[in-house]
Amino acid sequence: MPKKISRRSFLKRTIGSLFSIFGLGAGGYYYSREIEPKLLDVNQHKIINPDIPSSFNNFKIVQFSDTHLGFQYDAHQLKKLVKKINALKPDIIFFTGDLMDTPNQYHEANIIIPLLQELEAPFGKFSIYGNHDHGGYGTDIYKSIIEESGFKLLLNNHQQIKLIDGSSIYVIGIDDAMLGKPDIQTAIEGVPDQSYKILLSHAPDLADEAKNYNIQLQLSGHSHGGQVKIPFAGALVIPPYAENYNEGFYKIGSTPLTLYVNRGLGTTRLPFRFLCRPELTVFSLFQK
Incomplete structure (x- = not known):
């Protein structure tokens, strides 16, 4: 009787085969597992919009995402990341989900909290749930860690960010689409x-x-x-709810909505990155 293989093993074999097909072989396999996952890109972008109050000109946002601690990304890398973020002197920090790969199996949560507590941003640190933050019975584990770390967890609600002159912008956070219950209507209620x-x-x-x-x-x-x-084959790991938009900037709708999809820092399912380096993103706001 044929031996059953897991989805992860199947993908691993498939990627190994593709490396061979494209002449990358063992070198490509080693590079994608041991080198590229540690090659961090710091990408800086300007966001220009007439609705941004002029007093928010050059307001700096740092977004980081998808660390997946416990799979390939470790506490040492997180410590280096914290120093890098603080060196950028952000006004506000956003974490967009998937802190640990499997929350109930990660045994260094006590290390995460003091590291994330070191992150500094005068207008606050905000986070939302990713699917892995709910998975592994992680909903309460993640909430506890992220809040003890000084982040405000947005769960279908919003926060006004107000300057001394009275001008403001709003940050809205919703639940994860795969394992949570996102509700934009509820989250935006009361926002001008x-x-x-x-x-x-x-x-x-x-x-x-x-x-x-x-x-x-x-x-x-x-x-x-x-x-x-x-x-010539494109991206191999596209999860549900990232099938239409999977990297970088998009303009959507008539307003339009500007979407930015961060490539994340860690890996999941497979410990590989190839032609897809991990990313830390810096946005500077400007009125048009």
Whole structure:
């Protein structure tokens, strides 16, 4: 009787075969497992919109996502990341989900909290749930860790970010699409329609719904940018709710909504990255 193989083993064999087909062989396999996952890109972008109050010009946002601690990403890498983020001197920090790969099997949670506590941002640190934050009985584990770390966990609600002159923008956070119950309507309730709104949604494909709420910017993760990209074949690892939008900028709807999909920092399912380096993203806001 043929031996059954897991989805992970099947994907691993498939990737190994594709490396061989494209002449990458053992070198490509080693590079994608041991080197590229540690090659961090720091990408900086300007967000220009007439709804941004002029007093928010050059307001700096740092987004990080999908660390998946316990799979391939470790506490030492997280410590280096914290130093790198602080060196950027962000005004506000967003974490867009998937902190640990399997929360109830990760035994170094006591290390995570003091590291994340070191992150500094005068206008706050905000986070949302990813699917892995709910998985592995992790819903309460993640909530406890992230809140003890000084982050405000947004769960279908919002937060006003207000400057001394009274001008403000709004940060809206929704639950994960795969294992949670995202509710944009509830999250946005009470937010002035003409205000500048930033939506944090782990799942990028929810932008197709968010475009109906006069939201100007959505920041997402989840896709890992496809994680492994083979020339002429494209991305190999595309999860549900990241099938329409999986990396970088998109303009959606008539408003339009600007969506940015962060490639994340860690890996999941397979410990590989190929032509898809991990990413830390810096956004600077400007009024048009």
